[in-house]
Amino acid sequence: MTVNNTVPITPELIASHGINDEEYAHILELTGREPTFTELGIWSAMWNEHCSYKSSKKWLKTLPTEGPRVVYGPGENAGVVDIGDDDVVVFKMESHNHPSFIEPYQGAATGVGGILRDVFTMGARPIAAMNALRFGEPDHPKTRHLVSGVVSGVGGYGNSFGVPTVGGEVNFHPSYNGNILVNAFAAGLAKRDGIYISKAEGVGLPVVYLGAKTGRDGVGGATMASAEFDDSIDEKRPTVQVGDPFTEKCLLEACLELMASGAVIAIQDMGAAGLTCSAVEMGARGDLGIRLNLDDVPVREESMSAYEMMLSESQERMLMVLRPEKESEAKQIFNKWGLDFAIVGETTDDLRFSIHHQGEEVANLPIKELGDEAPEYDRPWVEPGTHSPQEPHLFPPPHNYNTALLKLIGSPDLSSRRWVWEQYDTLIQGNSLQLPGGDAGVVRVEGHPTKALAFSSDVTPRYVEADPFEGGKQAVAECYRNLIATGAEPLAATDNLNFGNPEKPEIMGQLVAAIRGIGEACQALSMPIVSGNVSLYNETNGEAIQPTPTIGGVGLIDEQDRMTRIGSAEMGDAVFLIGTEASHLARSIYQREILGEESGPAPQVDLLMEKARGDFVLAAIRSDYASSCHDVSDGGLAVALAEMCMASGKGMNCTIDITYPHAALFGEDQARYVMTVKQEWADMFAANCEGAGVSFARIGAVGGDNLIINDLIDISVEEVKTVHESWFPDFMGETALAEAAE
């Protein structure tokens, strides 16, 4: 049966592809005639925000992306960073926000699948995953449904694929009521000379299609991800792809086997805009044309048009350029794993992207221009407003500090995420050294006696909203601190920038300032950005999300034995605060949960101080001073101490010099850590702090069953833990379910 490829190109059709008049004029010029229907789809796929970064490119270019350890920075499927001994870590974070709101299980699952594919496409075996999830307010009628669906989708894919989920974030805020965020991170391990990239080399070589068959799912998904939501989103459910982790696991093993055989010249996974993006990428990178014959593409539905095949976002598919002499060997490997293997085209020397279907050429476009000539906008933006500083005395203290601490520790954003991460396989592969719940997830490097990698994902959207520049800095700084707190040297980061509609100058202003802040922090803290993703148009009915530039950081632990944990303190250890007394309560969890307000400036991040204290803490951990360590962030010092007590199951007795008690205990000033040190080393450690010029205070000792701070706080760790652990299961109705089951 012949499938009709001719559809009249009307202004409505062009607009429905998200292409504006100016862009269409450029397309006409580059095509040299009116595009065919398939060609229009290809242009739209390549030029939408999601694939072309047209609104953010100008600013992304300002980020520091280089460093002595960076092997590949942004532009490849994932960033590649040297960790010594010929080993490299390959990682990236990517959003799947819109699909996850429409269909939470599949949206989240395919988000995980997509990021895993990005990593193993480069030749790396995935060793760790994280997920930064942001949902609407807990009481919103959709929130439970979305939490439950997203968490089971993340688990459903990652658990079956076989990668440990070692970290992540879960937060709630009304600004995500109509637009949740699902940011998936994956990291893999490879040998430096075993890295594969998308650049094709050689003319007349077979272009091979691998993996699952092509269906109609996800057609137009990338275009959907580049538009705002309104009340008609339910109609968009068919644009969400369906994940098959089993096929992905087979695809991983087949790809790694194939790479080991030496058959692969270039490889690209089919992610957003599927066959279109992957083929254009391989050809354009290698200065080659690509000719595809769609009659050879494995399909699982009948009568698919060229347009549908080129834009399908069916999952678990790869495109490769193979050495012709290895073809039969490659085919054998894919047969073993039960995957489709089809030669669907060849590389050419004419720099054209030529698509054939049913004996007809349905598209013939200049391959370089599809990517290179994509529009780049310098969108108008306004400098975000500022807030004047607010002194601590402007904030009322709590009536009762015990009650206030319990309220914070049991609040939606600070309570235990155990309910979430117990649905993720955190142990598979047998290398997990630190599980979710601490500062960073840690996975040892298989095959190496002492090395391990630490992973953390961070951003504090309420700070970014108050001050996108400081908030951007803070996201990087907190990530840096979380890595340091385990004894890891921060190496590099990936960024996942989630913002509203960039066509609004104030949103664009948030993006510009946040990128500037991220860039400054990455520069100062020597954490280059090696990969990333931008998700714009996170708005529903005109309401934007809180700006959320998620930072995923990777650090290297050289001696596992000296690694610190949040809960590894021993009885009698001295407790040190690295940093000074806090005074910043604006935008704190205290302000939000106790005073019911979200206002004022974000805390300032002094990057030089961050670096100096980070270097100091890392050196202290590496010279074995620290028995445990934790960064001070959301909720301030009291919450940090409570978290350490809960993790160790031991109390602490602290006496702290305080000016404003509520600010000292709950203020969220940056660049601070709590460290515990063996009592007999405490004096020497204090002398070291002084010698290094690092602000510190010896605030108490580990002991007893209670957390005691001055005459303000005295609560049993058991009670704190009960409150901390109960919010999530109560919220999800799990406690009632468990009682019923017994």
Place this chain on the structure above:
Amino acid sequence: MQRTTIVQFPGSNRDRDMIAAISKISGVTPALVWHTDTSLPESDLIIIPGGFSHGDYLRSGAIAARAPVMKAVSAAAANGVRILGVCNGFQTLTEAGLLPGALMRNNRLTFVCKEVKLSVANNHNPFTEGYGLDEVIRCPVAHHDGNYFADEDTLKKIEDNRQVAFRYAEATNPNGSINDIAGIFNEAGNILGMMPHPENLIEPAHGGIDGRRLFEGALNMLEAEPA
């Protein structure tokens, strides 16, 4: 020297954990067989590892149980070779009829990965002789379908024959398994199926080594007089 063989299915994913555990404990790298193989190398211990064989798309372990290699596994079992099925391996052994009962969806309907406590219900068996009777050990679980069930008659038979190897202890039953059953032997005692993952608790880096003695027992590596 004890020879171990690990059976791999498409979708197995704790096979690598098992290979590492056996290599570290015994110093010998296990042999690997693919699900389409029809024969097995000479083995003293055959392991069906955890994972999502064939995606668990029918029932967990149902497709794997019908793989060509399972005929060879059954034959080896009949000859008294020790067989260990962990997690998806346990599911596969029940689906293959080599162990009684079935594993249903967890009672809370979600995947669960956490550490639980196991009590050793029968230590008169090579797999468990490294433990004391009623000794409580730590062990992680990671599964979606671990809710063990058997009908009344089968359950009575299992209990009467002392076929229960491990029970979830100290109120840590994570999945609703009947009689807190975490692992069972076949009648002859040479096949052990269990949901928890002893292979993920065999070295200090795992935070404990309670899983180790199970493999040492199965591989005849225990001292003549257990400590």
